[in-house]
Amino acid sequence: MKNFSITGTYTDLYQLTMAQVYYLTGKNDQKAVFDYFYRRHPFDGGFTIFAGLGTLLEVLQDIHFTQDDIEYLKQNGLNADFTDSLKDFKFTGTIHAVKEGEVIFPNEPVLRLEGTIIEAQIVETLLLNILNFQSLIATKAARIRSVSGDKVLSxxxxxxxxxxxxxxxSRAAFIGGFNSTSNVKAAMDFGIPAVGTMAHAFIQSYDDELTAFRDFAIHRPDNCILLVDTYDTLKSGVPNAIKVAREMKERGQNLLAVRLDSGDLSYLSKKVRKMLDDAGFHEVKITASNQLDEWVIKSLEDQGAPIDIFGIGTSLVTGAPDAALDGVYKLSFSGGKPRIKLSENLKKLTLPDMKQVHRVMNDDGNFFGADVIIKADEQAPDIMFHPSEPDKSLSLKGMKQEALLHKVLENGKLIATSPSLLEVATYCQKRLGQLPDEHKRFYNPHVYKVGISDTLLKERNELRSQYKK
Amino acid sequence: MKNFSITGTYTDLYQLTMAQVYYLTGKNDQKAVFDYFYRRHPFDGGFTIFAGLGTLLEVLQDIHFTQDDIEYLKQNGLNADFTDSLKDFKFTGTIHAVKEGEVIFPNEPVLRLEGTIIEAQIVETLLLNILNFQSLIATKAARIRSVSGDKVLSxxxxxxxxxxxxxxxSRAAFIGGFNSTSNVKAAMDFGIPAVGTMAHAFIQSYDDELTAFRDFAIHRPDNCILLVDTYDTLKSGVPNAIKVAREMKERGQNLLAVRLDSGDLSYLSKKVRKMLDDAGFHEVKITASNQLDEWVIKSLEDQGAPIDIFGIGTSLVTGAPDAALDGVYKLSFSGGKPRIKLSENLKKLTLPDMKQVHRVMNDDGNFFGADVIIKADEQAPDIMFHPSEPDKSLSLKGMKQEALLHKVLENGKLIATSPSLLEVATYCQKRLGQLPDEHKRFYNPHVYKVGISDTLLKERNELRSQYKK
Incomplete structure (x- = not known):
């Protein structure tokens, strides 16, 4: 495997065929504005977490075409003058975005990219690829965190x-509220605490469980967690772990936890807790893993399972069952004019022009439950309208509004140092704390309102009439 | 974003904590054997495609720890003697595997890795990560191919x-039967044909659709595909595409296709086909995209939709709705002894020792519908047994058997040049052709039998009795 890095060819070919036409028709410097937004919350939930911005900004500052990239494109039918021009390609655009870790809602532009139409098209695919995936996983992680109290999530x-x-x-899971990861490379590169215990194979490689536990405790005394379900959790694993915990205590060490990886985690964790407590090991924690997700954890918590640490794998990192966030990137301005994409479906009609999003706040500092999309140069409006049901409106008179889009990149350069991953994760939990509970419900969550200003509504409707002719 | 490459830290921390204990207890050279297998077909299907082997072998030949990796591990609580020993780490093991592109079934070991217990544990995570994902996607692609006849799949x-x-x-999709990809980097690195047309944004950036089409046709005449649904497919898009097709014809060029990306693809493709045919453009193809998967394509094909090229995105590359294959890696031999992992559930009991898999063949060269797992040094057996229902057996007397596991890596070195991706894809389609149709059905597919030999059954049961004591 070659070293893999994101260069200009990390894109869909059509971005380059379109770019070729823009180039050959002299539109190199034509300015365009694109909005990133999504249409539906993943997991039938009531909120989404915006993640991936830090990764995106790093990529955009370094994006270029290698000589190999250019040769490949030339050999595959692209115009030589155009491909030669890619030698000097770099991203020189300006980006406004909501903060990474922000709680976001469907159809509001959470990122606005201004640049030449060529650069804006070429980076579309990587932008969608990064933001869609990390936002999906951060949202999954936040859902899991929402039912886990202050328990440790790995x-x-x-x-x-x-x-x-x-x-x-792993990066996105940390943003959404996870504490640690087993993924060493991600831990190392992103500064996430790394955790690791032992696999069944370790115990199987010994003739007996007790010797395996002893060897592990002697040679890995810090953060020692023993996996107790290889043979028989209650009859063998836990009694052996207690023996080893006593031996560790005599050496002045502490067993950190035992791990359950099969069976009914509620039943077993209660039995195991009692065995540990009866042996005087109140401080030894219980870790559980095996096909966990937010639903299973919620049910374990509802049943009072005394589990201290949850290890979550597949459903977290794949964002199952959705597996994708439906984020899109739509042109809103080019050639000096606002643009929309028509659709038979009024819900899929896009919003033109450069925009800002305001969040309506309660006096207590929590979210009121409504965001309003306005033109970028517009003042806080007094009223907002439903984007596809024009007879629905909401008065915003006298309510505090917070602007969500901030400039993060100007002419390809960072405006300020990006926040650390811990700062992003902290911001995410703070914002989730401001979101009323009814939007966090798993079943039929309350719909957060996203409206548009009168000015924007009029501009969109005028454009729509023009195009319809 | 740093350049990202798979090094030794592309693993779960527990592999390294276990490795540390093996190292500190003098087990550096202890040999171990692990099997890779999975338990359930994805997508409730009747088969799975084995993919990722080529990637895995490339990674294993180059796997090492960088100085940064080692520093990080040392600073994060691992033993310094152990981490220093990782400076010289390379993979020196031997691998037997089924051919990449093979049709495989649950619970049979499709890859066997022999090596030191330390190297075998360290590479577990990357092996699972690569094989689980590529096999999932190749299987999805093969399902889509199975309902698409010889139409083009992108x-x-x-x-x-x-x-x-x-x-x-993108690599795995090509193995499973796709023809091309929009992903330029994957196309370039894996030698897959790249395809690309235009996005709605291209047309929106012009004041009218016809001028956009004309510019595109002039500056990208080869493989010219026009997207016809930006304003109104039947009233604007197709009539404009026909105008441009005529202009191209006058220049001695041909419009390759029109693309539909919204609306009812069956209804629209029939209308569009008639309009193109009526204008004399029988050779202009119809491309369709928009939330396609194997179910939608099957239904479009059943309704006779005249679509020539399908573009499939999300469901293909995420393997939705499953999003993961449940492949596992289990110890079967270490310290000179066969090993099993016990389980209350007889279905989850693992198989000990070094094994081979035989596929039972019909005289016509097709699969009979049964594979038998045997010991690696065993002759073709005359009978096979159900692994968890011991009263079920199947006579194999006089039937041809084909050994599926072949040595691909010996002491860390490739045995022979790996097949090209095209060879792998061709093999996959050949093997799917040998699989009886009843296993390819989407609803309730016929279960392919996977049995074990008498010898292996006895060895497993003896080990089980020993452990139970």
Missing amino acids: DFGLRRAQGTGGYYA | DFGLRRAQGTGGYYA
Whole structure:
């Protein structure tokens, strides 16, 4: 496997065929504006977490075409003058975005990219690829966090992740509220705490469980977690773990936890807790893994399962069952004019022009439950309208509004140092704390309102009439 | 974003904590054997395609720990003698595997890895990560191919793929039967034909559709495909495409296709076909995209929709709705002894020792519908037994058997040049052709039998009794 890095060819070919036509028709410098938004919350939930911005900004600052890229494109039928021009390609655009870790809602532009139409098209695919995936996983992680109180959540997913996608899944899981990961490379590169215990194979490689536990405790005394379900959890694993815990205590060490990886986790965790407590090991924690997701954890918590640490793999890192966020990137301005994409379906009609999003706030600092999309140069409006049901409106008179889109990149350069991953994760939990509970419900969550200003509504409707002719 | 390459830290931390204990207890050279297998077909289907082997072998030949990796591990609590030993780490094991592109079934070991227990554990995570994902996607692609006859199938998925996982998804899709991809980097690195047309944004960036089509046809005359649904497919898009097709013809060029990306694809493709035919453009093809999967394509084909090229994105590259294959890696031999993992569930009991898999063949060269797992040094057996229902057996007397596991890596070195991706894809279609149709049905497919030999059954049961004591 070659070293893999994201260069200009990390895109759909059509971006380059379109770019070729723009180039050959002299539109190199034509300015365009694109919005990134999505249409439906994943997991039938009531909110989505915006993630991937840090990764995107790193990629955009370095994006270029290698000589190999250019040769390949030339040999595959692209115009030589155009492909030669890609030698000097770099991203020089300007980006406004909501903060990474923000709680976001369907159809509002959470990122606005201004640049030449060529650069804006070429980076579309990587932008969607990064934001769609990390937002999906951060949202899954936030859902899991929402039912886990302050218990420890660890990402165990790399083995079932979608190839190298697992690397970024670990990043996004941390943003959504996870504490740690088993993925060493992600831990190292993103500064996430790494955790690791033992597999069944370790115990199987010994003739008996007790010797395996002893060897592990002696040679890995810090953060020692023993896996107790290889033979028989209650009759063999836990009694052996308690023996080893006593031996560790005599050496002045502490067993951190035992791990359950099969069976009924509620039943077993209660039995195991009692056995540990009866032996005086109140401080030894219980870790559980095996096909966990937000639904199973919620049910375990409802049943009072005394589990301290959850290890979550497949469903977290693949964002199952949805597996994708439906984010799109739509042209809203080019050639000096606002643009829309028509659709028979009024819900899929796009919004023209450069825009801002305001979040309506309650006096107590929590979200009121409504965002309003306005033109970028517009003042906070007094009223918002439903984008596809024009007789529905909501008065915003006297309510506080917070602008969500901030400039993060100007002419290809960062405006300020990006926040650390921990700062992003902290911001995410803060914002989730401001979101009323009714939007966090798993079943039939309350719909958060996203409206548009009168000015924007009029501009869109005028454009629509023009195009219809 | 740093350049990303798979090094030794592309693993779960527990592989390294276990390896540390093996190292510190003097088991550096202890040999171990692990089997890779999975338990359930994805998509409730009747078969799975084995993919990712080529990628895995490339990675294993190059796997190492960088100085940064080692520093990180040392600073994060691993033993310094152990981490220093990783400076010289390389993979020196031997691998037997079924051919990449093979049709495989649950619970049979499709890859056997022999090596030191340390190297075998360290590479577990990357092995599972690569094989699980590519096998999932190749299987999805093969399902889509199975309902698409010889129509052209293109992967359009990168924008909704799970981050950089999309790169390998394109590789796996080609193995499963896709013809091309929009993903330029994957096309370039894996030698897959790249395809690309135009997005709605291209047309929106012009004041009118006809001028956009004309510019595109003039500056990208080869493989020219026009997207016809931006304003109104039947009233604007297709009539404009026909005008441009006439202009191209006058220049001695041909319009390759029109593309539909919304609306009812069956209804629209029939109308569009008639309009093209009435204008004399019988050779202009129809491309369709928009939320396609094997079910939608089957239904379009059943209704006789005259679509020539399908572009499939999200469901292909994420393997939705499953999003993961449940492949596992289990110890079967170590410290000079066969090993099993016990389970209350007889179905989850693992098989000990070094094994081979035989496929039972009909005289006509097709699969009979049964594979038998035997010991590696065993002759073709005359009878096979159900692994968890011991009163069920099947006579194999006089039937041809084909050994599926072949040595591909010996002491870390390739045995022979790996097949090209096209050879792998060709093999996959050949093997699917040998699989009886009843196993390819989407609803309730016939279960392919996987049995074990008498010798292996006895060895497993003896080990089980020993452990139970």
